[in-house]
Amino acid sequence: MLNKTSVVIPAKNEAVSLKILIPQLKTMYPDLLEIVIVNDGSEDDTVKVCEELGVTLVTHIFSRGNGAAIKAGARKAKGEILCFMDADGQHKAESVGRLLTELSQGFDMVVGARKRHAQASKSRMLANGFYNWFSSKITNYPIKDLTSGLRCVYREKFNEFLHLLPNGFSYPTTITMAFLRAGYQVGYHFEAVSGDRIGKSHINPLSDGLRFLLIIFKVGTLYSPLKVFTPFSVLMFLTATLYYLYTFISSGQLTNMSVILFTTSVIIFLIGLVSEQINTLIFMNSRRD
Incomplete structure (x- = not known):
């Protein structure tokens, strides 16, 4: 060798x-x-x-x-x-x-x-x-x-x-x-x-x-973007759920903050999903070259 x-x-x-x-x-x-x-x-x-x-x-x-x-x-x-x-x-x-x-x-x-x-x-x-x-x-x-x-x-x-x-x-x-x-x-x-x-x-x-x-x-x-983004997304979703329950029990309404938190959790997950697809394409192109 x-x-x-x-x-x-x-x-x-x-x-x-x-x-x-x-x-x-x-x-x-x-x-x-x-x-x-x-x-x-x-x-x-x-x-x-x-x-x-x-x-x-x-x-x-x-x-x-x-x-x-x-x-x-x-x-x-x-x-x-x-x-x-x-x-x-x-x-x-x-x-x-x-x-x-x-x-x-x-x-x-x-x-x-x-x-x-x-x-x-x-x-x-x-x-x-x-x-x-x-x-x-x-x-x-x-x-x-x-x-x-x-x-x-x-x-x-x-x-x-x-x-x-x-x-x-x-x-x-x-x-x-x-x-x-x-x-x-x-x-x-x-x-x-x-x-x-x-x-x-x-x-x-x-x-x-x-x-x-x-x-x-x-x-x-x-290595795997979803493994990083998914926990953050879940954490944000749980935070949004807890905050919503708190505001619903205390004032009986869905606040703007709850909506923002729910939306943020979805966006984080979608970013991870898109990153995963881009990552896959990058490695596919690398192997092809």
Whole structure:
């Protein structure tokens, strides 16, 4: 499988860690088809390091985001299998071999899952734990790590959903839900990650906090919008019913507020229904392309 595999690594100012990671990959996997480094607007020696170590290089003059780098790398890669990993030193070279072995067992994508203690911080651990629980409930499938950037996947299947991937940090969420929605087999293999990153995280807790909260809703709306909208619709309908009973008993009338609440519950359900149909068409077109 190695001679059909491209390792794709998005990198932004990761020259120090790449000096270690790239030689490790080359030494450990001499039959690897290629290593593709996507330089996402780095201001350090990332380009120089990549040129010296003889890897395939894709350069973004300005930083366009982790997801954009992943998409650029997927388009450039020649391998039938793509292995994605981070450049900051948290992912180990030996993980590639184990994920490829797991992929050969019949999976369409295998994700290198992190154990709870391997999370970067307590807040990240709690957030990722909630994402995993919520997405598992939505999909009825055990998702062990929704946001891991370490994964191996067949390129042809990955590229089906390339147009759905965002340019930011939520690409792992999107591709995981897209694969499950399409009925592809997604496997998980617990992999050790380094808690001491050589590079630094480019996620800003303040500016990216809202973005991560939106992942929760994106999970549901990407996989099955009705599963998200229906509970809100039912809650609104129950609120409308209780309010109507209260006003009917107290004043014997149907108020405008009750009508608005009933109408809102119907609208929310219809939005979910339409979203479900649009979602189905999107995935039908993706598979057809």
